[in-house]
Amino acid sequence: xxxxxxxxxxxxxxxxxxxxxxxxxxxxxxxxxxxxxxxxxxxxxxxxxxxxxxxxxxxxxxxxxxxxxxxxxxxxxxxxxxxxxxxxxxxxxxxxxxxxxxxxxxxxxxxxxxxxxxxxxxxxxxxxxxxxx
Numbered sequence: 001x002x003x004x005x006x007x008x009x010x011x012x013x014x015x016x017x018x019x020x021x022x023x024x025x026x027x028x029x030x031x032x033x034x035x036x037x038x039x040x041x042x043x044x045x046x047x048x049x050x051x052x053x054x055x056x057x058x059x060x061x062x063x064x065x066x067x068x069x070x071x072x073x074x075x076x077x078x079x080x081x082x083x084x085x086x087x088x089x090x091x092x093x094x095x096x097x098x099x100x101x102x103x104x105x106x107x108x109x110x111x112x113x114x115x116x117x118x119x120x121x122x123x124x125x126x127x128x129x130x131x132x133x
Contacts, residue, residue: 010104015053018097019043030087058112065105072098
C-alpha cells in the first residue's frame with residue numbers, strides 16, 4: 001500500500017475511533033455522572049469534518065489537524081486530574097487517538113505541501129525573471 005493511502009486510512013480510522021471512544025467514555029465506560037453524561041456531545045464537532053476527511057479534502061485535513069489538538073488538551077487535563085482510574089485510562093486513549101490522527105493527517109498532507117511550495121517557488125522565479133527583462 002502506498003504511503004499517502006496508508007496515512008489517509010489512518011486518519012479516517014483514528015477520527016472515527018476517537019468519536020466512538022469519546023461517546024463510549026461519557027455514556028458507558030466512565031461517565032462523570034451515573035447513567036451517562038452530556039459530555040458525550042463533545043464528540044459532535046468531530047462529525048463535521050468527517051466527510052471532508054473521507055473525501056481527502058486538503059483544507060479539511062489541515063484545519064482538523066489543528067482543531068483536534070483541543071481534544072489532546074482535554075485528554076491531558078483529564079489524564080492528570082480525574083480521580084477514577086478508568087477515566088484516566090480513557091483520557092490516555094484519547095491522547096493516543098488524537099496523536100495518531102494528527103500524525104496521519106500531517107504525513108498525508110506532506111506531499112501536497114511540498115508540491116505547493118515548489119509551484120510557488122517556480123511562479124516567483126517566473127515573475128522575477130519577467131520583471132528583470
